[in-house]
Amino acid sequence: MPESHAARWLIASGLLVAALPLTALMTALLERSGPIRMRHWVEEAGGQLRDLWENPGRFEVFRYLVNLVAKLVPIVLLGCLARALALGGVSAPWWIALVAVALVLAVTELAARSLVGSDPEEALRRITWIYRGTLALSMPLVVLCAPLVPRRMLGEERSAPADDDAASEEEVEAFIDVGTREGILEPEDRDLVWGVVDFGDTQVRSVMTPRVDIVAAPVGESLDRLAELFIESSVSRVPLYTGSIDQVAGILHIRDLLAGLRVSPRPLAATLAKPAFLVPETRLLGDLLKDLKARRQQMAIVINEWGGTEGLVTVEDLVEEIVGEIEDEYDEAEPESTLLPDGSLLLDGRAAVERLEEFFAWAPAEHSSETVGGLISGLVGYVPQAGEAVDHAGLRFEVEKADERRVLALRVRRAEPRLEDTGA
Template structure:
């Protein structure tokens, strides 16, 4: 082998581990959240702690480490190409293509390693690589100073606190898991905190009362008819519509109705009602709660992408997404899921799939359905009649009750999993 070939072999042998280390370091400081980085910097002390608290310089450090990793990947690709060319591979294009392919495979493997480290062992990895990070901070000090000096200085004051306060949901979930493992959080406390975290990610369609379960009334109904509807539904507010539920014209409060009856008011129910507030079904719950608070509203009408009414949502529905079902004094609570013996559960059709799969200890996060009724009707392609049976996703469904539009009650039983991974009845 020529002297140049020997040099390329040595270069590749040194570049590969250096590439892995640099990309891991880059991923750790790029993807770790502000709380994790702040704790690590405080523990590391010295130059790293001072660097972290000077936001422009720390951002310059991040940039330079990431740049070094990319330059090293490029250098590794060039060295691989020279090696392949020295080995006599015919055609410059073939050699370059193989070099790029090999470098891409290395980069993909390192990226997978980075994700695993950041997700599972970020604290330990940061601690073990502190020495390398200190060395990099020392070697890059002149470049850090120059880039940090050019960077905007606004982050040195209030903006730094804002950046540090931004915590990812994944970090919070990781803290929750640690709290559970260490016995700091009880199961109910863990569930409550997770509900709060998930609240911001969930959309209105998860919490709304669907259109088929809405209690509404025609806008031209008489006072007596509306009073009967209020008594029967035990609701404090009723949406009023003209012609069809897709044309909601107002929200009538029971107090306004009975005040009008008491005073002998001759105005129509539509005149007594408050203007409806419409929201898309994809609106985040957190944004809706803030919006309703600002508007002093207790109810919103949910519309789909075509403008049709999909359901309604109240502030109580939003609160129940965090703390669970809230039963009023006059309500007879009917459980959505209850044991029926022999490992079988009686489940209401409106039960959410995450709740069902959590109860049964099964995975079902990727299903394109929201409720048990939606899953059954979606898998069958039609609304089944009582007595029908379905086996899907490791579960057996025996339909107990159904109407023309949905499944109302079903018996659910997990299917046994055989040794070959299939399910047995």
Template sequence: MNGSLSSIGLVVLFVLIGSVFVAAETALVSLRDSQARSLAINRGRRGRIVAGLNQDPNRFLASVQVGVTLSGFLSAAFGAATLADDLAPYLEPLGLSTSASETAALIAMTLVISYVSLVFGELVPKRLALQRAESFALSLGPLIDRMSRLSRPVIWLLSLSTNLVVRLLGGNPEAKREQMSDEELREIVGSHSALGDEERQILEDVFQAGDRQIREVMVPRTEVDFLDASAPVHQASRQAISQPHSRYPVIRASADDVIGFVHVRDLLDPDVVDRSVRVGEMARDILTLPWTRPLLSALTDMRREGIHLAVVADEYGGTAGIVTMEDLVEELVGDIRDEYDVEESETTRHLSGDVEVDGLLNRDDFEDETGIELPEGPYETVAGYLMSQLGRIPRPGDVVELEGHRITVLTVEGRRVSRVRVTVAPPPAVAEPV
């Protein structure tokens, strides 16, 4: 009896030893690089050990597998061999022969030990290690590190063999784990229970902004209020205070010749307003950005330089429009309005289901308002799409059909489509049988 208890105790011990290695492997493998770096900075020596193991997975994986394999082998082989002999005599009264009872006892003990090993040596430690990866990594990391040092020759041989097989299978032994994709990161953010709806929306806007260029959010040159560099300050000040802007780009002969910008406070300075000072003499330097500059990159540049207004240049060097710090920030946090902003509704919804929108609405905003996705093309706005489809300057009444909808040009200002209506196209007429 004492021998059986000793054997059971040894089996339990081997299973527990195996569970330690399994938990260590799971914790270290599931640990993200950012978590490992944080542990190295904030958790002292243990944190640095964990970060070192995280950077060299071959070393700790080989150590762990040696421990798991040995403990599993010893628990199964030793336990089944010794406990089966103790169990066999209890099966003979059931009518089994001596050889049959020994075989049945061996099979039974193997199944029992396998079950115990699977539950307590594999599944439970893995589940716990996944739930508390940092804690398990800090607790078991030094043990794995010490074992890897002691068994370095064995690990070297195993690593060499592993690298050889990986190369034969077409893999790269030096490759790191795959980086998290944008879609995976968005899914994590969207499903994180600690984030509220507002926080999720802001983060989603940041992800979307990362894919956009400033030409998608700029104010086109046709909508920009420029100041003539040769205009007297007193004349320019009257023009400036009639508009809701605080900064104005200054031009010479045309909108393609922007020499700087002025702040409305410069124009209202009592020291210059009564003198014959020209606007061009007061112009400050202005930042010029290519219209393909990523939105977040442009925001970083403007924040670093302390600039609130920039000129957007097209591929030919001409002025495509302007972009402000407020325009870029609004892409992240939504509309920002002050007491001087004019409340203009760009979208009108009719009871019939028709929707009227501004012709300068960009593709993403148009999809948000109407649910219709404009196809990819050499344009950024609804007006650009209509011009591309018609092959000419649109006129009021022009109609373009898309995805079962009709986009009708309502008004045109100069050569720019200012207003369009989106309606559901009627189904095609079916000829009645004669």
């Protein structure tokens, strides 16, 4: 007889173990889903769930009940397990049951939150039927307790404060995902929207032209030489510096240069240049765009915390961050990467490190370099020259072209295994 009672308690424990991940998942989804995602889900589910959402008081009670059940299940499970052990004649310390329940609870909680983080909307859709059943069972209690919910708790999570127009990143992500899935947004439109969303949080250093690529000239350069520089570089503005690029004296526009070439005697380049606008590399793009608009300027010099020049940024750079690369008839179409017949990859030194992951399913250990050329220079501690090769993490990097400042082009291939690695 005690054995049959013990079996019943074990069966009850098994059912509660099965219920643990469901209650944990239900709680996590209700806690971590924003109002946009919840609204889309209830509209899709319809019926009582949609009616529940439209009544904030009842929804708060339902969410509280789900959370309460999730907390009670492990407590009841602990009691059932302890009772089963006692009736089964198992002489074990009471804390064994406690540890077992705690482990099961921790695993299920982590699994539930991992699932919510990977695709919360799909998780909501899959367990809609469980929410419906739970709501059907608890509806009398929900209706009874809804009037007791304080008014200040109603709707505070569904609408932002009047002085806060910014939606959370989670809500924007949900909106974009829904729009893409429903066909409202095309894939290219999705990228455009994300460009707008990320624009305000991106720092200038992420989009600037780096120092080594700046086309600049000494402030005392002749107008004829400056004209040649404009023709060679196909730019419309050139920074003028005193001594070094760290001391930018002004920005010369090609229109002002042409005006200076037509008069006699010819003026000095310094008198034609406009004052340079300096911005820190940590300036946000949204703020910089406002600054440039207010100053009616198209270019800014980016400086670091010590006042040295890090690069330059133009309005075109800011627009490209939203809409993608903009090329005119003077831009040379040089691909960053070319896949060669032998399976190796020819890369521009400025190519992003992520290109290696795309082509070779390869990711280096933690590093601070954004470009492949910078990665290789960081590995060897200097700027490698043409003909040098570096083996790293299963890839072989062969420098094709370089100058004294940076790697310009390199070839990447999978490294051949060494004899000691193959056991020969």
